[in-house]
Amino acid sequence: MKKILYLFIFFMGLFIGNSQNISVKDSTEIVQKIDDWNKAWKIKDSSLAAKWYSNDADFTNAFGFSMIGKSAIEKYLSRVFKMNFVMAGDSEQTSLKLKHISENSILVISTVSRVGQKLSNDSELGSRQTTHHRLFRKNSGWEIIAHLISDARSIETNKH
Template sequence: MKKQIQVLILYLVLCGCETTIQSKVVDQETDRASLLKTIDHWTQGWENKDVNLAIQDYANDIDWTNAFGDRVTNKEELKQLLEVIFGFDFVMLGQTEYVENDIEFLDQNYVTVRSKSIRKGQKNGDGSLMADRIVNHLRVYRRDKETWKIVNHMISQVHEKR
């Protein structure tokens, strides 16, 4: 009986203790603004042929694939590839306008952003004008301390259905 009373007292003491688990409150509106800013950096980097600006929000272990099937698996490879691409004047002509950004918080540390953009005014290698292109982006972000880093970016181009 004495053990039962001790167990009961221990139980009541434990139940009466206030335990608080502090979890970080996620401010999704601030995060949304930060995520959209990374897309601005990418776009401005392309417009200004500034590779460092274009890739500043990428993690070192990025997995990146463009609409033409080029794939790199780290930030240094991405930098080297973009330096080549930015050297093609016919590719760099035109402007990109983002018309849609769908942000989904998977949890406190991972987010996906699906974007739709329209590329206007770009030329082919022979100098002829390309038709406007719809380009989709799927970016996966991972929280890195207080910032978001892109860990995966896949780009695809919509082709007309016949």
């Protein structure tokens, strides 16, 4: 898994320099799909959250759990959305960047701030800052083929 992640980051680094304009139509479509994810978390809708993933999408959450494929992602999220301690609190997207990779690939990097989330023992988790790296591929429309979520933590305290 680490090997795949390192390869993904390496290739993304190679292609990020290939910056070109993204059409308004494409950026609007992609941003709407990110908005659907954010809405799905608010309303606990795993079907909406997984809607734009490809059937072979690679998904890794902030805790290192990995799934392959739209149906596996939806099934996993349906379990997550039932965990009250995870779903406590509120999220706000604080940034969104689209980077042209190729004619049919766009990397989207977004950050989300979440407050009020709890741990499994019902104690406060504290404010979380997560970064989402989503690779979109264009077929008949834009779909997510890879999604990596990273969680910012303090090095000194190992807390969020």
